[in-house]
Amino acid sequence: MQSRRHFLAGAAAVGAIGLAPALSGCASTARNAASKGKVVIVGAGYGGSTAAKYIREWSNNTISVTVVEPGDAFISCPVSNLVIAGAKTLHDITVSYDALRERHGVNWVQSTVESIDPAKRSVKLANGDTLQYDKLVLSPGIELMFDTVKGLKAANEQGKILQSMKAGPETLALRRQLEAMPDGGVFAISVPPAPYRCPPGPYERASLVAAYFKQHKPKSKVLIFDANDKVQSKEPLFKKAWAEQYQGMVEYIPDHKVVGVNTARMELEFEVNDPVKADVINVIPMQRAGVIAQRTGLANMNARWCAVDYLTFESAVHQGIHVLGDSIQISPLMPKSGHMANQHAKVAAAAIVSMLYDQPVNPHPVVMNTCYSMVNFKQAIHVATVHQYDETQKTFLTVPGSGGISAGITETEGVYADAWAHNIWRDSLS
Amino acid sequence: MSRSLLLIPALCCAAMATQAAPPALPAAQSLAATCFNCHGPHGVSTTAIPSLAGRPAASIVSLMTEYKSGQRPGTIMPQIAKGYTDTQIQLIAEYFAQQHP
DSSP states (O other), X not given: OHHHHHHHHHHHHHHHHOHHHHHHHHHHHHGGGXXXXXXXXXXXXXXXXXXXXXXXXXXXXXXXXXXXXXXXXXXXXXXXXXXXXXXXXXXXXXXXXXXXXXXXXXXXXXXXXXXXXXXXXXXXXXXXXXXXXXXXXXXXXXXXXXXXXXXXXXXXXXXXXXXXXXXXXXXXXXXXXXXXXXXXXXXXXXXXXXXXXXXXXXXXXXXXHHHHHHHXXXXXEEEEEESSSSOSXXXXXXXXXXXXXXXXXXXXXXXXXXEEEETTTTEEEESSSOOEEOSEEEEOOOEEEOHHHHHTTOOOBTTTBBOEETTTTEESSSTTEEXXXXXXXXXXXXXXXXXXXXXXXXXXXXXHHHHHTTOOOOSSOEEEEEEEEESSSSOEEXXXXXXXXXXXXXXXXXXXXXXXXXXXXXXXXXXXXXXXXXXXXXXXXX | OHHHHHHHXXXXXXXXXXXXXXXXXXXXXXXXXXXXXXXXXXXXXXXXXXXXXXXXHHHHHHHHHHHHHTOSOOSSHHHHHTTSOHHHHHHHHHHHHTSOO
């Protein structure tokens, strides 16, 4: 039923608008004729959406792709800190899945995966259906390890202490807590030990909350408690912003690992230091590969991350299953980011098309990362890296002399940050 | 008018039905795809970041070479250009030159 409805929607678009949609409708029509193999993709974030699009495009629509995704629409984690700070709405960072379905002919199931049988190459869904695959792509994001911080799970369930690490309802809930906080209050954010999703994310969030306070609650404070010994991304630039733009408001405290929370007293508890009170607390706990990756036995690195063959992103544990995005064991200096998940997806998509056509996979893949962080509502900073595959070490290595961070904090890069978001959303989803 | 419009999807789908297996995926396509995130799919940008689609290959090679050598200033491109070999830059440039702007 699902696919028929989308087929009809595609057909209607052909009649309604003309040439460009006519080509789109065609992709829909080709869907069921696809015969070269079946790919099932679990999760339609930056990784899964991009993989779906490019497996269809690069196979000339000859490979059938079915996405299993619980959400109604794509909501971007990048840029969501601007929603928390009140400068953008959730609508601004939400993108429809319609183009993947109608323009690219991707089959769609709005559900979650219960279990995977790697031997039978089948996926059992929460809605009771079973899907067979020739290739399975898992891009399930992260699971927050609530049990690493005492009291955090209950605090989250009560809505008192949030994480907002998956853009959506918690993004808005954290926004409401900040709006309700009186002027002169304290916002405390904690950074887990690396690696975690989006290395600059917590520092950008602290900066943007400070930008909001500066305009609306100037007597308030922002405390950043970092389990690491230093800022994990764009360090000199964030420190420059805090010193020059938020002096007396933002305080950065390294080597402070949160081990517990007390909601009755609204306190953060640390491994070594005394507890600290705050009005709004945002604890970001340690993370590991998404639940379905763990359940399938793919998280073979420290029981947290999934080792993959970087030429194909195929799991080191089970053949036929490719893992993308934040769930993987990263290569040196590779961030867990939406941009990188999109790049993983393109390497995997090309490899999957080649493998299903019994052709050799590209032996020299390249991935690169660009990440902009806003330090206020207009100015941004970036970090960029380029990673070439190294045949001897069988991993991606950054190219010596390449990459780096911004020379300074500028409005020009603020414009590029917004441009980046809109272009990557088009690249991944339309 | 409406008749010719109706023909378009029919022709397109006929073409697709007889479409052969894709050729071995070109290396240039995978390399250029690393640029799509910022410069838009196939190098077609709808934002302040410049489009690359349809630009002459020589002009892209020349820009990238200048970024790589440090002759040309920029916010991020000097750092990114240094990550690609000259051969890769040539392939990327040829790919974008062939795309419709």
